[in-house]
Amino acid sequence: MRSLPNVLAIVLAGGEGKRLFPLTEDRAKPAVPFGGSYRLIDFVLSNLVNAGYLKIAVLTQYKSHSLDRHISQAWNLAGPTPQYIASVPAQQRRGKRWYNGSADAIVQSLNLIYDEKPDYVIVFGADHVYRMDPAQMVEEHIAAGLDCSVAGIRVPREEATAFGCIQADGMGTITEFVEKPADPPATPDDPNMSYASMGNYVFTAQALIDALLEDEKNEDSAHDMGGDIIPYFVKRGQAHVYDFMANEVPGSTERDHGYWRDVGTIDSFYEAHMDMISVHPIFNLYNQNWPIHSTDDSNFPPAKFVQNGIAQSSMVAPGCIVSGGTVRNSVLASDAHVADGATVEGSVILPGVRIGRGAVVRRAILDKNVVVSDGAIIGVDRERDEERFKVSDGGVVVVGKNQKV
Template sequence: MHGQPKVLGIVLAGGEGKRLWPLTADRAKPAVPFGGNYRLVDFVLSNLVNAGFHRLCVLTQYKSHSLDKHISTTWRLSSVLGQYITPVPAQQRLGPRWYTGSADAIFQSLNLVHDEKPDHIVVFGADHVYRMDPAQMLAQHVETGAGVTVAGIRVPRAEAKAFGCIDSDATGRITRFLEKPADPPHVPDDPEVTFASMGNYMFRTSVLIDALRADAADPDSMHDMGGDIIPMLVDANTAAVYDFDDNDVPGATERDRGYWRDVGTLDAYYDAHIDLVSVHPVFNLYNQAWPIRTATPPLPPAKFVNSGHAKESIVGPGSIISGASVHDSVISCDVTIEDGATVEGSVLLPGVRIGKGATVRRAILDKNVVVADGARVGVDTEADRDRYTVSAGGVVVLGKGVRVEDLTR
């Protein structure tokens, strides 16, 4: 690592995740389970750690207990080598108040920067599903001498209205940064495509500190990284874009190269799970060259008995499928599905119990949900709507520990 610039990583994990309710009723968005045995925060942490960034602060705020516990029990690096991943709660260093925005979160935590004295600060979001080698982005950032480099992903212009959009010239310099514009700009080499901001930034340390101080003193600012800090640095002519298309992740397949999902809504969360279970998955969890890291509980392997079977599905350890039929689903660890039950197109989080003869279709069941013998979820969406959350796309979502009775009895 000799001669490498010194880097501090900051992961913004304070997100409330209102659009993922009820999955966020009891936990921060980055702590939401994903993909059978991960949590959303594992994706960004895996990308950073795999790239050799080993000094990481995870800024937490909202209902952060399960996130703090997950990070402190799962993500242990070598203290001998000065490596750490540490959750940093809102410390109220500047008075008795919570973070007022993502920029304020970093401003209130500048003591971490002063302690570490990094050359560059990597600021990544915590709730996206993707693989990326941030070291390649850092190399470009250092080479161009930009004050900030923003990761941009190419999206069709028609879809770009939902994102922060980047207008850049042919040299990669950002000329405008627009939050959810009605008429998104296009990339220099393709009129049909826009650079959407991935919420991943790299700063020269002095540039970020100066910008945060100026922002903190501005009473009209929302103190948001994308809304305030980046536009300020664009105006100062020191912002550059990094094209995510240029990122070569070891072991990537042609199909999952460049995959990035913002799973901020229930439908996006559901769709990203369905992306995992096709024969040639759109996102491949089995890339050993760039592993998504996590800690799995000490559970026995999954078991299929009494002709129980699962097709096009992921089944986590400790789960038992007994005489039941599972299709196109992600079954997390420690799930029991009993005789005669049917589970189709669903996402079952840890500890779910599905009783005999029950039916679950196009549903997300949070931890420890119990579906009683013969009960039905996702069969009559209108009836479900009266009792549960139903997403815009018609996915039925049950919060932690809900018990579903058989209403026909």
């Protein structure tokens, strides 16, 4: 039997998520609830676990309590085995400072790599919505024989200006890596498409250590994985692009193959939810061949609809009660209640929300435990909404955690 390489996965989960405020006012971005029954971090952890990678360190920093609790409860690998999913806080191991960038986060956690002695290190972000088999990327990294691999997703060139972009030759070797270029480089086989970096990397372990230690000495560096470490490998001809479209996830359909969303803004967060609720969803949560794992709803009973309460083209999580209300084109997370005569339309409702009698909620995101009083109206009068709440550029109203409307 062929022995498998020793792989350590590091998940970068320390970002503040300022553009998702107020959803990140009280929690780290990877801990933001998503899709009714999940948190954002569940997607990357599910991808790693489904691929068989069970040595995972999650590097946390800002407002990490709910994230740490979620990992300990939902991702506990019990038993006397070498497998673990561990939340690792900033520890100031290399001086009295917190993380000064994603590369510095790994430098300050090099003890994890030294202790594990892996052959390869996976470094993935914690706040994207997608399915991927990381084992296929690791296999291609090994076959390419280079020190670094960067996952690239194909996007139209005119849209690639918002991303870190990859220029590669016909063999897949990266020749240039540029952040948000005005003229994005084309892929080798299609002049109309560009490779955008997904923020997912695979490294040969010793090469990563060498790069991080050299970067640590550079006072001009921002100590960022995408901005500093990847260019380090590109300059040496040691970076390879992994085409995300080549990744074949069991159970995926032609419609959701290659789906990936950076939900870093309120509008992208909202749109990713809308992607899931169509009859033939762009992102299919119901693929049991590659499940997205979570246990947030384990203690709730099934959803209940009484007094002619209805939900159309919507996803309704366990514990919800729709009593005489109407829900359309929406996602209701666990333990949300919609009362008699209330209307919820085109909205994302997070756990524990209460929507009172006759209330109207349209094109809105209601954070955890929000209470909408009887007859209150959200998402109808933009001018009034802007006086009370955050309204995104796309017109999505966001009501922060624990507020009463």
